[in-house]
Amino acid sequence: MYICSNSMITENRRIAGGVYSMLVKCGDIAGSVRPGQFVSIVCGFPGALLRRPISVCGADGEIIRLVYETRGRGTDWLSQQPEGFELDISGPQGNGFTVSGDGRVLLVGGGLGAAPLLFAAKTLGKRTDAVLGFRGKDQIVLLDEFIDNCGNVALATDDGSAGVHGTVADPLKKTLTAGGYETVLACGPRPMLKAVAEICSAAGIACEVSLEERMACGMGACLVCVCETKHADGSSCMSRVCRDGPVFDSSEVVW
Numbered sequence: 347m348y349i350c351s352n353s354m355i356t357e358n359r360r361i362a363g364g365v366y367s368m369l370v371k372c373g374d375i376a377g378s379v380r381p382g383q384f385v386s387i388v389c390g391f392p393g394a395l396l397r398r399p400i401s402v403c404g405a406d407g408e409i410i411r412l413v414y415e416t417r418g419r420g421t422d423w424l425s426q427q428p429e430g431f432e433l434d435i436s437g438p439q440g441n442g443f444t445v446s447g448d449g450r451v452l453l454v455g456g457g458l459g460a461a462p463l464l465f466a467a468k469t470l471g472k473r474t475d476a477v478l479g480f481r482g483k484d485q486i487v488l489l490d491e492f493i494d495n496c497g498n499v500a501l502a503t504d505d506g507s508a509g510v511h512g513t514v515a516d517p518l519k520k521t522l523t524a525g526g527y528e529t530v531l532a533c534g535p536r537p538m539l540k541a542v543a544e545i546c547s548a549a550g551i552a553c554e555v556s557l558e559e560r561m562a563c564g565m566g567a568c569l570v571c572v573c574e575t576k577h578a579d580g581s582s583c584m585s586r587v588c589r590d591g592p593v594f595d596s597s598e599v600v601w
């Protein structure tokens with residue numbers, strides 16, 4: 347079930363470069379959203395037609411948190427909306443991460459992919475560790491909050507300006523070698539997710555990935571967001587990222 351509502355912005359502040367953290371008061375969504383689900387927002391620039399999908403980064407009482415980067419006209423418009431402005435927002439949408447069970451969980455995030463994983467970290471608590479990757483130190487976001495909510499946090503940057511030099515692949519392999527994880531939950535750019543899926547498959551560890559595709563209806567009707575997935579018998583089909591995902595078992599995705 348998802349809800350459309352007018353929901354008030356209670357905070358909208360820049361936290362790094364073009365990245366903003368927004369708090370929105372929408373009790374119905376906050377009360378039912380799970381990590382990995384997203385909301386769709388009407389952006390009010392002239393000619394705007396499609397809602398913009400943004401993952402939920404946290405929920406507390408009646409408030410949801412969104413962390414987003416300005417990419418184009420929609421997110422740029424969003425960044426300019428003041429406290430007290432009423433957003434037309436719908437959600438929670440899609441299938442989220444598995445956050446049941448009691449085993450150790452490793453979170454692997456690339457760039458803004460860290461946002462939904464912070465929600466998972468807050469839900470799962472200290473039985474999570476995290477491996478986070480960013481382009482460089484100026485693009486790092488949410489790191490302190492991962493440190494507060496997870497056990498161990500490993501950091502990598504593409505340019506070596508903070509943490510390990512390189513992608514999340516090396517710290518991920520090292521962390522998995524230490525063992526003890528039941529599942530890996532990952533969100534980030536598709537090439538990163540493919541690498542994470544391969545590393546987890548080689549290590550024999552279950553992995554869920556959150557995919558991003560451009561969306562139109564966001565409700566499973568238009569098929570704009572489809573990606574190829576496969577069944578256990580090897581046959582393939584097209585799945586809707588908005589409705590069947592955005593979270594998939596990594597072994598189902600045709601990379």
Ligand SMILES: Cc1cc2nc3c(=O)[nH]c(=O)nc-3n(C[C@H](O)[C@H](O)[C@H](O)COP(=O)(O)OP(=O)(O)OC[C@H]3O[C@@H](n4cnc5c(N)ncnc54)[C@H](O)[C@@H]3O)c2cc1C
Pocket residue numbers: 384398399400401402413414415416417418419420421422458461462557558559560561592
């Ligand atoms: C399920 C889901 C969850 C998301 N969660 C977040 C989030 O938590 N934080 C965040 O900052 N962004 C998130 N995104 C991406 C966000 O929806 C897009 O950046 C946004 O819609 C761009 O809108 P715009 O009008 O600003 O840019 P546009 O003018 O529409 O596009 C600007 C640029 O962004 C690219 N782009 C647009 N939409 C997407 C998309 N869906 N995936 C990849 N590239 C895209 C375009 O190709 C173009 O290069 C998510 C996307 C999906 C599908």
Ligand code: FES
Pocket residue numbers: 560561562563564565566567568569570571572586587588589
């Ligand atoms: S966006 Fe229309 S089916 Fe997914």
